[in-house]
Structure formats: C-alpha cells, structure tokens
Amino acid sequence: QVxxxxxxxxxVQAGGSLRLxxxxxxxxxxxxxxxxxxxxxxxxxxxxxxxxWSGGTTYYGDSVKGRFTISRGNAKNTVYLxxxxxxxxxxxxxxxxxxxxxxxxxxxxxxxxxxxxxVTVSS
Numbered sequence: 001q002v003x004x005x006x007x008x009x010x011x012v013q014a015g016g017s018l019r020l021x022x023x024x025x026x027x028x029x030x031x032x033x034x035x036x037x038x039x040x041x042x043x044x045x046x047x048x049x050x051x052x053w054s055g056g057t058t059y060y061g062d063s064v065k066g067r068f069t070i071s072r073g074n075a076k077n078t079v080y081l082x083x084x085x086x087x088x089x090x091x092x093x094x095x096x097x098x099x100x101x102x103x104x105x106x107x108x109x110x111x112x113x114x115x116x117x118x119v120t121v122s123s
Contacts (some may be wrong), residue, residue, distance in 0.1 A: 002029045002112045004096045009046045009117030015039070016121070022096030022114060024077040031098045033059075034079040035068065038092035038119075047092070047105040049081060059104050070087055085123045094119050 003025040009016070012018055035050035049061040049070035058070050069082040079096065093116040102109025 002017050002026060003114045004097065004098065004112055004114035006094065006114040006117040007094045009094060009119045011122065012086055014087055014121055014123050016086050017082070018119060020081040020094055020096075020117060020119075021073075022079045022081075022084070024112075026096070027076040029077075029098075030100055033099050033104050034070075034072075035059075035099070035110065036079075036094055036102065037079045037097055038090075038094045039116075043092075045095070045107045046092075047107070050095065051074040051079060061105075079106050083119070088121045088123045091120060091121050092108045092119060093117065097100075102111075 006022050008020040031053045033050045033052055036048040037045050040043050047061045051070045053105045063064040067085045071080050095108040096114040098112040099110045
C-alpha cells in the first residue's frame with residue numbers, strides 16, 4: 001500500500017505564497033495522475049490540480065488557475081503545489097492523492113490519499 005505524506009501547510013496573509021509537498025512511500029508505484037484536492041469546513045472536497053505522472057500534463061481547477069502550479073520533484077515520488085496570490089477562500093485542508101486510472105477531477109476515482117495539511121489564509 002502506497003502512503004502519501006503532505007507537508008508545507010500553515011498560516012499566511014492574503015496575497016502571500018506557500019508551497020505544499022507530497023512524498024510517496026515508494027518510487028515504485030503505478031500512478032496515472034497525482035493530484036491535490038482541498039476541503040473547507042462545510043464544503044465538498046474540491047479538485048485543485050493534477051499532473052500526469054508520465055508526460056507531465058497538468059490540470060487545474062477554475063478557482064486556482066493562474067495562481068497555483070503543480071509540479072513533480074526530481075525524485076520520482078514527490079509532487080509539489082506552489083500557491084501564489086493566496087486568498088482567504090483558499091483556506092482549507094489540502095490533500096495529496098494518486099489515481100492509477102480514473103477521472104482526474106473526481107476524488108472518488110483516487111486510490112491513495114495523504115492525511116491532509118491545513119492551509120489558512122488571513123485577510
């Protein structure tokens with residue numbers, strides 16, 4: 001079983017930046033897409049960004065397009081989410097996830113999940 005561990009969350013003022021990291025417990029796992037989701041209190045889990053593990057094609061949710069960037073690390077088991085121009089509406093628990101084969105924007109299709117990291121943006 002692949003384990004995912006997120007880090008990098010915290011408290012930041014509006015307009016600031018944070019970079020989230022996600023490390024998988026192994027470099028040998030069959031992944032189609034690594035993604036980031038977020039969930040704010042009282043709201044459904046929302047797709048933030050995804051990256052195809054082979055080829056590097058990226059996908060973004062409409063609310064973060066142009067502000068967030070997903071990328072892979074040099075090690076074959078890491079993925080990052082660079083978040084710029086943060087807004088209070090970005091406040092949520094952010095989850096790293098992986099799918100072996102599924103619809104990129106749908107959380108139900110993801111096989112592996114991290115424990116989440118809190119991001120809080122103050123106004």
